[in-house]
Amino acid sequence: MAAAPQQSVHPSLPSSTSTLRLLISSSPRRPPPPPPRARRYNRLAASASAAREMPWPHVLTVAGSDSGGGAGIQADIKACAALGAYCSSVVTAVTAQNTAGVQGIHVVPEEFIREQLNSVLSDMSVDVVKTGMLPSIGVVRVLCESLKKFPVKALVVDPVMVSTSGDILSESSTLSVYRDELFAMADIVTPNVKEASRLLGGVSLRTVSDMRNAAESIYKFGPKHVLVKGGDMLESSDATDVFFDGKEFIELHAHRIKTHNTHGTGCTLASCIASELAKGATMLHAVQVAKNFVESALHHSKDLVIGNGPQGPFDHLFKLKCPPYNVGSQPSFKPDQLFLYAVTDSGMNKKWGRSIKEAVQAAIEGGATIVQLREKDSETREFLEAAKACMEICKSSGVPLLINDRVDIALACNADGVHVGQSDMSAHEVRELLGPGKIIGVSCKTPAQAQQAWNDGADYIGCGGVFPTSTKANNPTLGFDGLKTVCLASKLPVVAIGGINASNAGSVMELGLPNLKGVAVVSALFDRPSVVAETRNMKSILTNTSRT
Numbered sequence: 001m002a003a004a005p006q007q008s009v010h011p012s013l014p015s016s017t018s019t020l021r022l023l024i025s026s027s028p029r030r031p032p033p034p035p036p037r038a039r040r041y042n043r044l045a046a047s048a049s050a051a052r053e054m055p056w057p058h059v060l061t062v063a064g065s066d067s068g069g070g071a072g073i074q075a076d077i078k079a080c081a082a083l084g085a086y087c088s089s090v091v092t093a094v095t096a097q098n099t100a101g102v103q104g105i106h107v108v109p110e111e112f113i114r115e116q117l118n119s120v121l122s123d124m125s126v127d128v129v130k131t132g133m134l135p136s137i138g139v140v141r142v143l144c145e146s147l148k149k150f151p152v153k154a155l156v157v158d159p160v161m162v163s164t165s166g167d168i169l170s171e172s173s174t175l176s177v178y179r180d181e182l183f184a185m186a187d188i189v190t191p192n193v194k195e196a197s198r199l200l201g202g203v204s205l206r207t208v209s210d211m212r213n214a215a216e217s218i219y220k221f222g223p224k225h226v227l228v229k230g231g232d233m234l235e236s237s238d239a240t241d242v243f244f245d246g247k248e249f250i251e252l253h254a255h256r257i258k259t260h261n262t263h264g265t266g267c268t269l270a271s272c273i274a275s276e277l278a279k280g281a282t283m284l285h286a287v288q289v290a291k292n293f294v295e296s297a298l299h300h301s302k303d304l305v306i307g308n309g310p311q312g313p314f315d316h317l318f319k320l321k322c323p324p325y326n327v328g329s330q331p332s333f334k335p336d337q338l339f340l341y342a343v344t345d346s347g348m349n350k351k352w353g354r355s356i357k358e359a360v361q362a363a364i365e366g367g368a369t370i371v372q373l374r375e376k377d378s379e380t381r382e383f384l385e386a387a388k389a390c391m392e393i394c395k396s397s398g399v400p401l402l403i404n405d406r407v408d409i410a411l412a413c414n415a416d417g418v419h420v421g422q423s424d425m426s427a428h429e430v431r432e433l434l435g436p437g438k439i440i441g442v443s444c445k446t447p448a449q450a451q452q453a454w455n456d457g458a459d460y461i462g463c464g465g466v467f468p469t470s471t472k473a474n475n476p477t478l479g480f481d482g483l484k485t486v487c488l489a490s491k492l493p494v495v496a497i498g499g500i501n502a503s504n505a506g507s508v509m510e511l512g513l514p515n516l517k518g519v520a521v522v523s524a525l526f527d528r529p530s531v532v533a534e535t536r537n538m539k540s541i542l543t544n545t546s547r548t
């Protein structure tokens with residue numbers, strides 16, 4: 001269903017709406033900003049830090065607002081942010097829109113679009129302009145005039161005419177001015193097959209060969225490159241786009257992701273191209289990066305449910321959910337999870353004929369509250385495979401899984417955290433790599449080390465060996481006194497380690513040190529025939545001690 005732009009406001013009567021009148025009348029005319037060079041000079045002089053002047057790739061999007069947040073200006077800003085470009089915005093129209101379609105359109109008055117363009121282009125060192133919804137001939141002309149006055153490095157034109165829901169976003173009369181004036185200034189034009197057909201007077205585009213012909217015809221209007229996007233051609237199993245630079249046709253393939261969440265893909269693709277161009281990429285490379293980004297974003301968002309309509313938005317910032325930034329997507333660390341800390345040992349598992357996965361499964365079944373993979377002799381690939389399998393078990397039981405020493409393995413299997421010792425990477429460095437949401441533990445034998453762990457942003461410390469142990473060679477024994485000294489000095493929760501077994505675990509917890517939250521055990525759990533039975537026994541000893 002096509003939503004006709006609301007008559008009262010579109011496109012010749014924009015200033016008749018109360019909102020826009022209010023906006024215009026309440027905004028005092030300010031003098032234009034000083035020319036860019038003078039401003040730059042002043043800012044440099046005022047700034048003590050040269051870092052502030054570091055160039056930040058800058059894309060200006062000239063497009064419509066999508067109240068649903070999936071397309072238009074909102075998609076552009078998210079796409080640029082995801083690719084590391086700064087995005088300023090000139091709003092050409094405000095749409096009332098959701099996942100069902102476009103319910104209404106307010107076009108911003110042409111003079112106010114000119115004013116926004118002036119404000120940004122005169123001051124902010126824009127690298128690339130990207131256009132989206134340009135609702136009328138007048139708006140396209142205002143843009144062309146501004147671009148002549150303030151030239152930029154590149155112009156990306158996404159000739160948005162019809163929304164994915166089939167709603168008209170640009171008057172058909174704009175077609176001629178698009179073709180005759182804007183395309184000639186464009187570095188790339190990115191129509192989908194429907195838009196390409198409309199630009200070419202309604203020719204039918206069914207095959208890749210039709211798309212090639214269309215790209216060639218659109219190229220004749222003057223842009224330096226054309227990308228005809230085939231995502232809408234649903235018959236094909238992959239999404240093929242045709243890129244044409246005036247000499248060569250290149251077919252670009254992407255996997256077709258099975259999802260309803262494709263609202264805003266066109267805006268996003270064009271903004272990604274603009275971001276890459278702003279960073280200095282060649283056109284073909286920019287297009288490839290943009291396609292890869294859209295494919296990944298759709299893949300990560302394929303099961304998202306936002307809204308009840310047929311086409312949902314997708315998550316441009318999906319990378320924030322991946323390590324090292326996945327802060328919100330995992331439960332936060334609770335010190336009580338240190339209660340019964342099972343630490344694996346590859347030698348012991350081999351000796352008893354069990355895999356790492358079986359050992360972890362058994363420890364969890366027996367009641368371990370946190371698990372660490374301490375695999376000193378495993379090959380990297382083998383270790384990673386085992387760690388991934390253990391992650392699945394731990395995730396489904398809600399037990400955090402940490403990796404000893406190997407930050408790379410932790411990153412690759414998206415483990416819940418890492419435990420490091422005094423000769424490993426510092427907790428601060430690990431934090432930089434893993435991000436804010438992961439659990440980091442540090443082995444400490446002295447108050448100074450405990451203080452450093454706190455300063456470095458660790459979550460807990462492991463303190464030991466409390467008793468003599470043969471599991472870790474040359475490890476000094478601290479005894480109860482050493483453990484007490486470190487616990488009293490530590491601002492972080494502590495887990496005791498080293499020689500702890502069923503006969504002495506109770507006495508460790510009976511020390512009654514408030515931040516001593518549990519015991520970490522290797523051989524008393526894993527150098528035994530039944531890991532489940534030993535873990536269960538240890539759990540009941542600890543539980544009984546903490547009750548008394």
Ligand SMILES: Cc1ncc(COP(=O)(O)OP(=O)(O)O)c(N)n1
Pocket residue numbers: 341343372374404405419420421422424441442443461462463472495497520
């Ligand atoms: C919970 C816990 N505490 C201490 C250690 C020992 O770590 P580290 O000092 O790095 O020695 P290795 O385990 O790497 O030999 C630990 N693993 N877990």
Ligand SMILES: Cc1ncsc1CCOP(=O)(O)O
Pocket residue numbers: 464465466468469470471472475497498499500520521522523524
């Ligand atoms: C890894 C480690 N760090 C200090 S003591 C120790 C070994 C603990 O093993 P066990 O529980 O078998 O004594």
Ligand SMILES: [Mg+2]
Pocket residue numbers: 404405419420421422424
């Ligand atoms: Mg270590």
